[in-house]
Amino acid sequence: MLCFGLLHIQKITLGSAMFRTTLILALCAATSVQTAENSFVRQLTQPTRDFTKPEPSEANPAGTATAPRGAGPKAFSVPTPNLATSKEVDFKLGNALFRREWQPGQGVFSGLGPDYNARSCEQCHLNDGRGHPPMGPQDDAVSLLMKIGAPAAGLQTYLATLPDPTYGPQLQDFATHGAPEFQLQVSYAETTVVLSGGETASLRTPTYHIENLSRGPLQANTKLSPRVAPQMIGLGLIEAISAKDILALTDPDDTNQDGISGRANWAINVETGQKMLGRFGLKAASPTIRQQTAAAFANDIGISNTLIQNGTEPPEISATNFDFVAEYSAQLAVPARTGTADKTVLRGKQLFYQTGCIACHRPKFFTDKLPKRPELSALLIWPYSDFLLHDMGAGLADGFPEGVATGTEWRTPPLWGIGLSQDVSGHTTFLHDGRARNLLEAVLWHGGEAQAVQSQVVKMPPQDRAALIHFLNSL
Numbered sequence: 001m002l003c004f005g006l007l008h009i010q011k012i013t014l015g016s017a018m019f020r021t022t023l024i025l026a027l028c029a030a031t032s033v034q035t036a037e038n039s040f041v042r043q044l045t046q047p048t049r050d051f052t053k054p055e056p057s058e059a060n061p062a063g064t065a066t067a068p069r070g071a072g073p074k075a076f077s078v079p080t081p082n083l084a085t086s087k088e089v090d091f092k093l094g095n096a097l098f099r100r101e102w103q104p105g106q107g108v109f110s111g112l113g114p115d116y117n118a119r120s121c122e123q124c125h126l127n128d129g130r131g132h133p134p135m136g137p138q139d140d141a142v143s144l145l146m147k148i149g150a151p152a153a154g155l156q157t158y159l160a161t162l163p164d165p166t167y168g169p170q171l172q173d174f175a176t177h178g179a180p181e182f183q184l185q186v187s188y189a190e191t192t193v194v195l196s197g198g199e200t201a202s203l204r205t206p207t208y209h210i211e212n213l214s215r216g217p218l219q220a221n222t223k224l225s226p227r228v229a230p231q232m233i234g235l236g237l238i239e240a241i242s243a244k245d246i247l248a249l250t251d252p253d254d255t256n257q258d259g260i261s262g263r264a265n266w267a268i269n270v271e272t273g274q275k276m277l278g279r280f281g282l283k284a285a286s287p288t289i290r291q292q293t294a295a296a297f298a299n300d301i302g303i304s305n306t307l308i309q310n311g312t313e314p315p316e317i318s319a320t321n322f323d324f325v326a327e328y329s330a331q332l333a334v335p336a337r338t339g340t341a342d343k344t345v346l347r348g349k350q351l352f353y354q355t356g357c358i359a360c361h362r363p364k365f366f367t368d369k370l371p372k373r374p375e376l377s378a379l380l381i382w383p384y385s386d387f388l389l390h391d392m393g394a395g396l397a398d399g400f401p402e403g404v405a406t407g408t409e410w411r412t413p414p415l416w417g418i419g420l421s422q423d424v425s426g427h428t429t430f431l432h433d434g435r436a437r438n439l440l441e442a443v444l445w446h447g448g449e450a451q452a453v454q455s456q457v458v459k460m461p462p463q464d465r466a467a468l469i470h471f472l473n474s475l
């Protein structure tokens with residue numbers, strides 16, 4: 001081990017030689033603890049090669065912050081266990097505000113709109129789970145959000161898209177008075193995919209119909225980026241991963257030649273003015289839970305807040321209430337896994353690792369020590385994501401750049417809890433726009449950097465494909 005502090009310290013005269021020696025030893029010890037800790041963490045987060053039995057802690061994907069695996073619609077609505085009592089109260093208040101339907105006009109819990117997509121966070125993040133596209137001709141498109149914008153000159157900037165001059169950064173299908181901006185209709189075309197062993201699957205390609213635009217046409221070069229609300233669990237843990245651990249996984253030029261080149265997105269933290277790694281949102285364009293929450297209030301519900309204000313008016317949600325919602329969003333617990341020792345699950349796990357899913361869906365991280373969130377600190381967690389951007393091919397492309405993300409790139413979504421989607425949300429639609437109707441369809445849509453992996457899934461024996469899906473359902 002090298003003790004870097006040494007040379008510098010020896011040049012400083014510190015009075016007593018005794019004190020100097022003690023200081024040097026203390027510094028050396030701290031450095032060595034750090035080094036030992038780093039190599040310990042590196043070892044701990046290496047993907048396993050042994051698929052004969054579950055790994056010691058994998059049944060609890062958030063360590064001591066894991067919630068018991070519930071069933072039914074409330075399975076994602078559990079706070080982090082071991083929350084301090086005072087924080088439990090805050091969580092309950094945040095929960096109430098997350099579900100609260102905002103009203104038009106002035107006063108507490110008012111200020112909805114004038115244009116909006118939903119009246120509450122909950123209307124999109126159903127039961128703290130994911131949203132869905134319209135489930136039939138009678139269903140609405142509330143939890144499917146249409147971001148819009150025109151690609152700006154100089155893609156490698158933070159402002160890769162400019163908002164539409166009339167409609168802003170997203171289209172809103174409700175208004176407190178007058179005609180809403182638009183109505184969204186989705187239609188699908190089916191394509192059959194032939195799989196090994198005489199199996200087939202059908203993939204539906206969506207077409208988005210922007211109807212009844214009430215304020216004139218969109219700018220000619222405005223792109224559409226349809227996005228379904230993602231699940232809300234484990235977000236505080238994702239925020240607790242050190243940026244350097246995520247950045248260590250980037251490989252923009254694919255120097256290891258595995259065909260996979262994760263890229264980081266970047267954003268300005270509006271609270272500090274600093275450039276930060278983006279990790280939230282479907283293109284990782286948002287750096288913090290607070291910033292994503294602020295954007296949701298401002299853009300989705302039409303509620304100004306301490307981060308995103310409306311001119312000089314006081315914010316429509318108080319700073320305290322805003323903090324409750326943001327902290328609530330950070331403290332929804334990840335549920336325990338099921339059947340980790342099951343033979344089929346272990347076989348599916350092996351396929352998940354050996355087929356190459358883990359090149360993007362990274363199994364493990366170790367969270368930082370956060371003074372303000374001790375309950376989420378220093379935990380081995382299993383999100384199955386690298387939180388980086390990947391080119392997923394033309395089939396999934398929206399042509400909408402965001403931050404440094406291109407029109408074909410998406411952030412690898414975390415997969416923890418994905419097996420509970422049916423319980424929580426009453427459906428199993430997946431991917432950024434909910435086009436996949438089950439997990440197999442979601443995998444079969446993988447193209448671009450994931451094309452080779454997708455082809456292996458198409459070719460593997462049917463019982464292996466079933467085992468892979470069984471593994472996903474155990475998460």
Ligand code: HEC
Nearest residue numbers: 117118121124145227228229280281282292293296297300
């Ligand atoms: C109209 C639907 C809608 C509403 C209402 C809504 N969200 Fe979202 N939410 C989304 C979509 C879509 C995304 C993905 C955004 C993106 O890709 O930029 C998202 C992403 C998020 C994320 C990041 C999750 C992740 O995995 O990166 C958080 C946190 C979040 N929302 C919190 C909230 C909060 C808090 C509220 C209420 C103030 C709220 N949302 C209201 C649709 C909605």
Ligand code: HEC
Nearest residue numbers: 356357360390396410411412413430431432442449450453
């Ligand atoms: C090149 C990186 C990459 C590889 C390799 C990869 N994925 Fe993905 N995966 C992604 C990205 C990015 C998305 C989101 C795409 C979208 O929403 O359009 C995704 C989405 C998913 C989803 C849907 C998640 C959700 O919340 O909607 C599942 C399930 C999934 N992947 C499973 C797999 C499996 C199984 C494999 C291996 C056979 C695999 N992935 C390989 C990057 C990858």
